[in-house]
Amino acid sequence: GQQVMQIPQYQHVQEGEDFTTYCNSSTTLSNIQWYKQRPGGHPVFLIQLVKSGEVKKQKRLTFQFGEAKKNSSLHITATQTTDVGTYFCAGHSGNTGKLIFGQGTTLQVKP
Amino acid sequence: GAGVSQSPRYKVAKRGQDVALRCDPISGHVSLFWYQQALGQGPEFLTYFQNEAQLDKSGLPSDRFFAERPEGSVSTLKIQRTQQEDSAVYLCASSLDSTGYSPLHFGNGTRLTVT
Numbered sequence: 001g002q003q004v005m006q007i008p009q010y011q012h013v014q015e016g017e018d019f020t021t022y023c024n025s026s027t028t029l030s031n032i033q034w035y036k037q038r039p040g041g042h043p044v045f046l047i048q049l050v051k052s053g054e055v056k057k058q059k060r061l062t063f064q065f066g067e068a069k070k071n072s073s074l075h076i077t078a079t080q081t082t083d084v085g086t087y088f089c090a091g092h093s094g095n096t097g098k099l100i101f102g103q104g105t106t107l108q109v110k111p
Numbered sequence: 112g113a114g115v116s117q118s119p120r121y122k123v124a125k126r127g128q129d130v131a132l133r134c135d136p137i138s139g140h141v142s143l144f145w146y147q148q149a150l151g152q153g154p155e156f157l158t159y160f161q162n163e164a165q166l167d168k169s170g171l172p173s174d175r176f177f178a179e180r181p182e183g184s185v186s187t188l189k190i191q192r193t194q195q196e197d198s199a200v201y202l203c204a205s206s207l208d209s210t211g212y213s214p215l216h217f218g219n220g221t222r223l224t225v226t
Contacts, residue, residue: 001169006153030211030212031211031212033214033215035215041219042202042217043154043202043204043215044217045214045215045216048212048214050212088154092211096166096167096211097142097159097166097167097206097209097210097211098156098159098169099144099156099211099215100156101146101153101154101155101156102153103152104153106151
């Protein structure tokens with residue numbers, strides 16, 4: 001069945017450094033969504049990408065969807081302590097409404 | 112406005128007991144999803160509903176797990192004869208439509224501990 005993999009599993013950075021997490025799917029995706037989960041919290045929707053090669057920005061966050069629609073990345077410029085949490089990608093393929101999540105990348109930021 | 116509400120927030124069950132977890136989705140949301148999240152892992156899909164119809168239950172780990180949404184609103188996830196491996200956070204999410212393109216709105220989850 002469809003699988004979504006994320007790397008790295010953990011990333012520790014110094015405040016001000018950049019951070020990137022990568023997401024790869026075993027199948028072509030219709031769309032990809034990104035969520036952030038703070039420690040002790042629940043996943044919160046960040047953004048959705050639909051088109052091949054799409055790039056979207058939210059302040060210091062840049063999201064990309066690969067040309068083949070099988071991979072995606074999230075890049076954070078100049079991390080802040082408020083960026084701490086686990087970032088999940090989630091993909092949906094075919095006609096099903098089922099959204100499959102990656103294992104997440106946990107970001108720790110040292111002040 | 113009100114978000115997705117789950118109850119109870121925490122549940123401790125002895126091995127072999129039955130449990131029922133409740134989810135109140137956002138009013139008017141067509142789709143409702145159940146996910147299981149083990150510590151340090153991503154949400155694992157269990158099942159989802161479009162209104163009252165259960166369209167996919169491929170993620171339910173065994174026939175001890177059963178979900179329903181009889182009136183297309185509130186949903187209950189029932190686990191019979193709980194086992195220790197069932198210990199996890201059970202997340203419910205709802206979305207506006209059933210296209211797969213609407214964002215999921217998650218509840219705070221129910222943390223189930225089986226002793």
